Amino acid sequence: MKLRKSEEPLPRRATALIFVLCVSGMRAETARYSVPEEAERGSFVANIAKDLGLTGEELLARQARVVPEGEKQYLQLNQHTGYLVVREQMDREELCGQSEPCLVRFEVLLESPLQSFRAEVRLTDINDHAPVFLNKEIVLKMPESTVPGSRFLLESAHDPDVGNNSLQHYSIGSNEYFLVYTRRRSDDRRYAELVLDRALDREQQAEIAFSITAVDGGTPPRSGTALIRVVVLDINDNIPVFSQTLYKVSVKENSSVDTIVVVVSASDLDAGTNGEIAYSIVQNSEENFETFKINSETGQIRLKKPLDYEETKTYEIDVQALDGGGLFTHCKVEVQVKDVNDNAPEVIITSLTSTLSEAAPPNTVVALFNVRDRDSGENGRTTCELTVEQPFRITRLAADAYALVTSETLDREQVEEYNATVRARDEGSPILSASKTLLLRLLDVNDNAPTFTQEVYTMVMKENEPAGRILGHLSATDPDAGENARVRYALVPPPTGALAAASFVSVDAESGTVRSLRPLDYEKVRAFEVTVRAADGGSPPLSAQAVLRVLVRDENDNAPVLLHPPPDSSAAGELVPRWAPSGYLVAKVVAVDVDAGQNAWLSYELAKATEPALFRVGLHSGEVRTARAVTERDAARQKLIVLVRDRGQPPRSATATLAVTLVDDFSDAFHQLGHDPAGGQQPQVAEEEMLTTYLIASLCCVSSLFVLSVLVLTANTLCKTRVRAVLPPASPSCYGDGDFASSGMGVGSTGTLSPAYRYEMCLTSGSGRSEFQFLKPILPSPHNNAEAGLEKAEEPLRHLQPACDREAHTGSTATPVF
Numbered sequence: 001m002k003l004r005k006s007e008e009p010l011p012r013r014a015t016a017l018i019f020v021l022c023v024s025g026m027r028a029e030t031a032r033y034s035v036p037e038e039a040e041r042g043s044f045v046a047n048i049a050k051d052l053g054l055t056g057e058e059l060l061a062r063q064a065r066v067v068p069e070g071e072k073q074y075l076q077l078n079q080h081t082g083y084l085v086v087r088e089q090m091d092r093e094e095l096c097g098q099s100e101p102c103l104v105r106f107e108v109l110l111e112s113p114l115q116s117f118r119a120e121v122r123l124t125d126i127n128d129h130a131p132v133f134l135n136k137e138i139v140l141k142m143p144e145s146t147v148p149g150s151r152f153l154l155e156s157a158h159d160p161d162v163g164n165n166s167l168q169h170y171s172i173g174s175n176e177y178f179l180v181y182t183r184r185r186s187d188d189r190r191y192a193e194l195v196l197d198r199a200l201d202r203e204q205q206a207e208i209a210f211s212i213t214a215v216d217g218g219t220p221p222r223s224g225t226a227l228i229r230v231v232v233l234d235i236n237d238n239i240p241v242f243s244q245t246l247y248k249v250s251v252k253e254n255s256s257v258d259t260i261v262v263v264v265s266a267s268d269l270d271a272g273t274n275g276e277i278a279y280s281i282v283q284n285s286e287e288n289f290e291t292f293k294i295n296s297e298t299g300q301i302r303l304k305k306p307l308d309y310e311e312t313k314t315y316e317i318d319v320q321a322l323d324g325g326g327l328f329t330h331c332k333v334e335v336q337v338k339d340v341n342d343n344a345p346e347v348i349i350t351s352l353t354s355t356l357s358e359a360a361p362p363n364t365v366v367a368l369f370n371v372r373d374r375d376s377g378e379n380g381r382t383t384c385e386l387t388v389e390q391p392f393r394i395t396r397l398a399a400d401a402y403a404l405v406t407s408e409t410l411d412r413e414q415v416e417e418y419n420a421t422v423r424a425r426d427e428g429s430p431i432l433s434a435s436k437t438l439l440l441r442l443l444d445v446n447d448n449a450p451t452f453t454q455e456v457y458t459m460v461m462k463e464n465e466p467a468g469r470i471l472g473h474l475s476a477t478d479p480d481a482g483e484n485a486r487v488r489y490a491l492v493p494p495p496t497g498a499l500a501a502a503s504f505v506s507v508d509a510e511s512g513t514v515r516s517l518r519p520l521d522y523e524k525v526r527a528f529e530v531t532v533r534a535a536d537g538g539s540p541p542l543s544a545q546a547v548l549r550v551l552v553r554d555e556n557d558n559a560p561v562l563l564h565p566p567p568d569s570s571a572a573g574e575l576v577p578r579w580a581p582s583g584y585l586v587a588k589v590v591a592v593d594v595d596a597g598q599n600a601w602l603s604y605e606l607a608k609a610t611e612p613a614l615f616r617v618g619l620h621s622g623e624v625r626t627a628r629a630v631t632e633r634d635a636a637r638q639k640l641i642v643l644v645r646d647r648g649q650p651p652r653s654a655t656a657t658l659a660v661t662l663v664d665d666f667s668d669a670f671h672q673l674g675h676d677p678a679g680g681q682q683p684q685v686a687e688e689e690m691l692t693t694y695l696i697a698s699l700c701c702v703s704s705l706f707v708l709s710v711l712v713l714t715a716n717t718l719c720k721t722r723v724r725a726v727l728p729p730a731s732p733s734c735y736g737d738g739d740f741a742s743s744g745m746g747v748g749s750t751g752t753l754s755p756a757y758r759y760e761m762c763l764t765s766g767s768g769r770s771e772f773q774f775l776k777p778i779l780p781s782p783h784n785n786a787e788a789g790l791e792k793a794e795e796p797l798r799h800l801q802p803a804c805d806r807e808a809h810t811g812s813t814a815t816p817v818f
Helices: 048-052 056-061 092-096 286-291 666-673 677-681 684-726 786-811
Strands: 031-036 044-047 065-068 075-077 083-086 103-110 115-124 137-143 151-153 167-172 178-184 190-196 207-216 223-233 246-252 260-263 277-282 292-294 300-303 314-323 328-338 346-352 355-357 365-372 382-386 392-396 401-406 417-426 433-443 456-462 470-473 488-491 505-507 513-516 527-535 543-553 561-564 572-577 585-588 590-592 602-609 615-617 623-626 637-646 653-663
Touching: 031 044, 044 048, 048 056, 048 083, 065 075, 075 103, 092 115, 103 346, 167 178, 167 190, 178 207, 246 260, 260 328, 277 292, 286 292, 286 314, 292 314, 346 417, 346 433, 365 417, 365 433, 382 392, 392 417, 401 417, 456 470, 456 513, 488 505, 505 543, 561 653, 572 585, 585 653, 590 602, 602 615, 615 637
Parallel strands: 031 115, 137 223, 246 328, 355 433, 456 543, 572 653
Antiparallel strands: 044 083, 065 103, 075 083, 103 115, 151 190, 167 207, 178 190, 207 223, 260 300, 277 314, 292 300, 314 328, 346 365, 365 401, 382 417, 392 401, 417 433, 470 513, 488 527, 505 513, 527 543, 561 590, 585 623, 602 637, 615 623, 637 653
């Protein structure tokens, strides 16, 4: 509906009354504006930008918007101009009925920072409705004896407009008998009373008809008419009389349909039909007609529909009592509706932040909401709370406005999302409540470093294993989400000068798979350690470190190495006297294996021999001993092949060749060694000739032996005397064959070299082809200072050596040195 010229300045005069900022961002007072009802779409209501002290650009930047109190959006904010305009036509009578003032409430929300401004628009009434009588014809029956001045209540016209636009007065058409007066009720509504101005005479005029007009106060005024027909009756000199002219009752709004509200009672002194009374409700409003009904015989007034305190709080009912003679009277029934707690509170969300960073500080605003309860008094007084214990709290901003804020720091790794349920409760009886659940998801920040499942990872790789083999997997977890939880692995560069162990293995950056980069030799690298870093993809990235220890597992890739006899010699010569008993030590085969574990455990066995039954080899010691006593039938030259084998898979082995010569004594050892073994095959004649030569030589030797023994004894005595003067006292400790210290051989802790045998002899310069003696081994001391002691002991022996040579040269004999 277009506005009249007299009303055009009205919306332009709309002004904000009070704007006072709350510390929470909510206006404490409400801005009030006004606009005529049914204003056209786009009609100007107010300049919000000006009232808030903001420009259009600021409104646009802060995303200003209008949030209505109800479900329907009647107003719209232009963010560019800051004008509040009508979005949809509003009918005041449809929105508010007869209630005044008629207010449309809303809030203006601003973001960055979050602020809320409460405002209301009052709909001013326009005269868009004319008064209407429910019945177009009103019939009144009056006895002709009715006294002038009698008043008769007429049916009221209905005008939904309010104020000056509502019904203001009544008027009737020209007639000789009646006048009309306009009366005002307590609720400011007008009704008509018909007054008899002169006496009736049925004989002159049995029926009087005239019109009644109801006029409102609008400009121009609107009106409605009805026809009144007055039927003049014969005399009935008593009219009904109510027991009360005013009945006041109260009814709870939750009363059911057909509940008795009140019972009115009237009496008539007339008899017969003139004394019979019929009750009826005068239709003074359509609302009363739809809400109440009366029993025409008993006067019981009942409910036709449920009451609602929030819509109508008071009803005024006009009841008429009509007797059989046509006389009637009226009374009033005032019904007060009592409020009951039949409306639960409403939680209205005006702003909600659905995602929030887990790093948000306490007191961060999550949501703004209002709580409304249509009940009154204690039934409409509300409180808010959270249903479960969560890191949030509710802060009251105004009488019915609240904010949901964080109460403590948040941790997404513990709780990823929250369902915060806000419950509003009133103080009525029984207590009613309503709940609204808000879903809040937390956004991850990189606040957790990766964590390895182990501080130290131990992996094993085989010796000589080719490059690219998988050794194992590293695993680190990060409780963050997304890119912040993506873990990448890398080797930490070693410090300068350290073993470049990082060149032995590689770590896959994504999966943490550890692979070998090149084959390793156990004998050079037995184990190594590298530091591994796991870093996430956050900004800045967080990391953790773990130690990767790789053990190289030995493989049997080395055969035993012979130390004695040396592997480069064709055969080692050993001398065994023919008087040697069973178990006589012939020689000791010494070997080592640089492998470890069972790959280095060596065993010795006799692989081949000239006479296998004559010799045996210690399985673990490598000692070659006679298996029985040597006899004259045994060949003078024996060849032994000793097999040295480790326990690896497959086993590896080496062989040592020993040449053993059986001699009667050591004097002819070099003589036998100088002849070819084929000499045993010379003819018997040559042997007999040689026998004679041997006998002559033996006689000479026996003769010289005595002289030589004296000289040797003398030289030996002198040598011992000088040695004792230099050497420390002999240790009283004795050692068996198994007590030799393993430290006597410098082959490492994993070697298998048996205790050393050390031989020394002192020979004259011309004794190479004459004779020598088999000497006993010199045993190393088991103590740590044994080698030092031997070095000191050998020093004086070196000084004594020339003397021994000189003395031995005279007798051409070998002297043992111990």
